[in-house]
Amino acid sequence: MQDQQIFKDLLLVSDIDGTLTELMDVPKKNIEAIKRFISLGGKFTLCTGRPKCALREVLEQVPINAPMITINGSYLYSPDEGVLYEVRLPDGVKDFVYLLLERFPQIGAMLVEPESYWVIRWGDESIEGLWQRKEMYEKQGCCRMYSPQEGPQSWHKVVLMISPEQIPTVRAFIEQQNPKGFYPVQSDRFYLELVSDEANKGKGMNMIRDALHMKKTAAIGDRENDESMLLEADFSAIPKNGDENLRKKVDFIVDSCENGAVADFINHLEQIYNP
Numbered sequence: 001m002q003d004q005q006i007f008k009d010l011l012l013v014s015d016i017d018g019t020l021t022e023l024m025d026v027p028k029k030n031i032e033a034i035k036r037f038i039s040l041g042g043k044f045t046l047c048t049g050r051p052k053c054a055l056r057e058v059l060e061q062v063p064i065n066a067p068m069i070t071i072n073g074s075y076l077y078s079p080d081e082g083v084l085y086e087v088r089l090p091d092g093v094k095d096f097v098y099l100l101l102e103r104f105p106q107i108g109a110m111l112v113e114p115e116s117y118w119v120i121r122w123g124d125e126s127i128e129g130l131w132q133r134k135e136m137y138e139k140q141g142c143c144r145m146y147s148p149q150e151g152p153q154s155w156h157k158v159v160l161m162i163s164p165e166q167i168p169t170v171r172a173f174i175e176q177q178n179p180k181g182f183y184p185v186q187s188d189r190f191y192l193e194l195v196s197d198e199a200n201k202g203k204g205m206n207m208i209r210d211a212l213h214m215k216k217t218a219a220i221g222d223r224e225n226d227e228s229m230l231l232e233a234d235f236s237a238i239p240k241n242g243d244e245n246l247r248k249k250v251d252f253i254v255d256s257c258e259n260g261a262v263a264d265f266i267n268h269l270e271q272i273y274n275p
Contacts, residue, residue, distance in 0.1 A: 011208060011216070012042055013044075018239070028260075037266050047069040066208055072193060072201060074156045106166070107166070124162075171192060193225060218269055219233035220254070224243060224246070230249060254268070
């Protein structure tokens with residue numbers, strides 16, 4: 001007879017964009033599989049670059065039963081317990097961002113804060129997919145234009161909006177400057193993030209694991225900013241539509257995002273825990 005609590009010691013964390021959902025609508029397969037995972041004793045949560053304010057639509061579809069990891073590990077919180085961990089970028093990042101915007105006039109930049117996206121400028125309007133994101137942020141009601149007088153005085157994360165073919169050039173420039181206290185990491189075809197040295201998804205996942213006294217972790221993600229949690233996890237997976245460079249670093253390459261990548265991963269975990 002099947003042990004009804006086979007996942008009682010397992011924390012499963014999932015990236016959102018490109019993994020759990022392409023944008024807003026979560027595949028039904030994923031929703032049903034996550035409910036089954038929780039019913040079998042597992043702890044499930046989200047580990048995302050999104051801020052708290054951009055999670056409402058996803059949380060209306062997907063159950064979670066563990067604290068969430070947001071802003072790429074810079075802000076961990078629980079609806080019941082509040083903020084569990086928070087780290088901000090060093091002040092020097094502000095001058096650095098304005099230097100980048102002057103050096104590369106076609107790129108955009110926005111701050112990612114718990115309660116809002118603050119857009120410094122949108123940049124190149126022709127970037128495919130960017131304006132779908134813009135519409136989503138505005139629909140969520142948490143997108144505002146930034147000014148030094150009207151906006152946060154300390155920043156959690158910066159997202160640079162760059163055409164995919166220009167990302168290597170911008171990234172090389174950033175790395176040549178040898179920034180202190182933060183690092184660049186790619187989270188989408190047209191997003192390059194500046195994140196505090198004190199934050200990444202892997203660290204956030206391990207903090208939640210320890211807080212819940214779980215024995216093992218499983219992680220699924222599709223981009224470079226997911227790499228730390230994929231490497232730290234006991235079981236890891238990437239959708240077949242994910243970053244080609246990550247595929248050889250994970251345990252499973254699962255179905256595509258739109259076809260239920262998270263559900264496919266849970267099926268693999270069930271085969272491991274209840275062969």
